Amino acid sequence: xxxxxxxxxxxxxxxxxxxxxxxxxxxxxxxxxxxxxxxxxxxxxxxxxxxxxxxxxxxxxxxxxxxxxxxxxxxxxxxxxxxxxxxxxxxxxxxxxxxxxxxxxxxxxxxxxxxxxxxxxxxxxxxxxxxxxxxxxxxxxxxxxxxxxxxxxxxxxxxxxxxxxxxxxxxxxxxxxxxxxxxxxxxxxxxxxxxxxxxxxxxxxxxxxxxxxx
Numbered sequence: 001x002x003x004x005x006x007x008x009x010x011x012x013x014x015x016x017x018x019x020x021x022x023x024x025x026x027x028x029x030x031x032x033x034x035x036x037x038x039x040x041x042x043x044x045x046x047x048x049x050x051x052x053x054x055x056x057x058x059x060x061x062x063x064x065x066x067x068x069x070x071x072x073x074x075x076x077x078x079x080x081x082x083x084x085x086x087x088x089x090x091x092x093x094x095x096x097x098x099x100x101x102x103x104x105x106x107x108x109x110x111x112x113x114x115x116x117x118x119x120x121x122x123x124x125x126x127x128x129x130x131x132x133x134x135x136x137x138x139x140x141x142x143x144x145x146x147x148x149x150x151x152x153x154x155x156x157x158x159x160x161x162x163x164x165x166x167x168x169x170x171x172x173x174x175x176x177x178x179x180x181x182x183x184x185x186x187x188x189x190x191x192x193x194x195x196x197x198x199x200x201x202x203x204x205x206x207x208x209x210x211x212x213x214x
Contacts, residue, residue, distance in 0.1 A: 005030075039085060039129075042209045048085070048129035051141035052205035054120045056092030059202055062104045062151045062194045069194045070119070070204040071142045076109050076188035078138035080210040084183045087157060087193065089175040093201040101157040101175060103183065105191035106150025112190055117144040129207060138210060139185075148190060155183055157193075187213065 006021040008031075014020055023031040042048050051072065059069040074082050089101060118141065119125030125141030128134075159175035185191050185208075193204050 039209070043129045046128060046130050046133045046135035047211065048207060048209045049126050049137040049139070050129050050205060050207045051119050051126050052088075052121065053143050053203060056090075056201045056203050057143045058199055059101070059193060059195045059204070060199050062102060062153065062196060065147050067148050067151070067192065067194065068144050069192050070206060071112065071148070071190060071192040072185065072206060072208070073108055073112055073140045073142070073190040074138065074185045074187050075140070078187045079213055080138045080187070081213055082139055082185040083181045083209040083211055084179040084185065084191070085181065085207045085209060086179060087175075087177040087207075088205045089157070089159075089177075089193070090203040091174070091200065092203060095195075095198045095200040097198040099198040099200045100196045101159065102153045102194060102196055103155040103157060103191055104151040104153055104194050105148075105185070105189060106152045106154075107188060108149045108190035109188050110149075112142075112148050117142055119143050139208075141206075148192065150190070151192065151194070153196075154191060155179070181209075 004021040005024045005028075007026055008023050025031055039048060051070065053070065057068060057070065060067055072082065074080070087103070121127050123136055124139070125143075126137040126139060128137070155177075157175060157177045183191070193206070
C-alpha cells in the first residue's frame with residue numbers, strides 16, 4: 001500500500017477510524033497544525049485529572065515526617081502511570097527567607113500516612129479535567145501526608161525567592177511549571193510539592209494524564 005499525499009489548503013474532515021491521505025502544501029512539505037488546544041484530545045477522552053486545594057497550604061521543607069503540601073500517590077497495582085503536565089503555585093504568604101520550590105518523591109508501596117487527609121475537592125481529592133466526566137482517577141491526592149517513605153528531589157520548580165521576601169520586594173507571587181510529561185509517576189510511587197530551607201504557604205494545583213502501564 002502506497003502512502004498517499006494530497007495537496008490541500010483546507011482542513012480534512014472525517015469521522016473516527018477514517019483512513020485519509022496525508023495533507024501537504026504546494027511545496028510538497030507536510031502540513032502540520034494545531035487543530036485544538038494542546039491537551040484537548042487527552043482531556044476529551046477523559047484521561048486527564050486535576051487536584052487543587054481550596055485554601056492555601058503550608059509547603060514544608062522536604063521531609064519524610066510531619067510533611068504538608070500537595071501530594072499525589074499512585075497506589076501499587078493501579079495499572080496506570082501518571083504523566084505530569086502542569087504545576088501551578090500562587091503565593092499566599094511571604095516566606096521569611098530563601099524558599100526554593102521542589103517536586104519530591106519516590107517509592108511508596110503503602111498508604112503514606114497514619115492520617116490521610118484528602119484534598120477538599122473531588123473523589124480522593126481529585127477531579128476529572130473533563131468537567132462532568134464520569135472517569136475516576138486511580139490516584140489519591142492529599143495535603144497532609146504525615147509520613148512519606150521518600151522525599152528525593154525529583155525536579156526544581158522555576159521561581160521562588162533567593163532571599164527574604166518583604167511586601168516591597170519585587171517577586172512574582174505566581175509560579176507555573178510546564179512539566180509536559182518530563183516526570184511520570186509509576187504505580188507504587190508518590191510525589192509532593194515542598195520547599196527547601198524555608199516553609200511557605202501557597203495555593204497549589206497539579207494536572208496530569210493517566211495512561212496504561214506498558
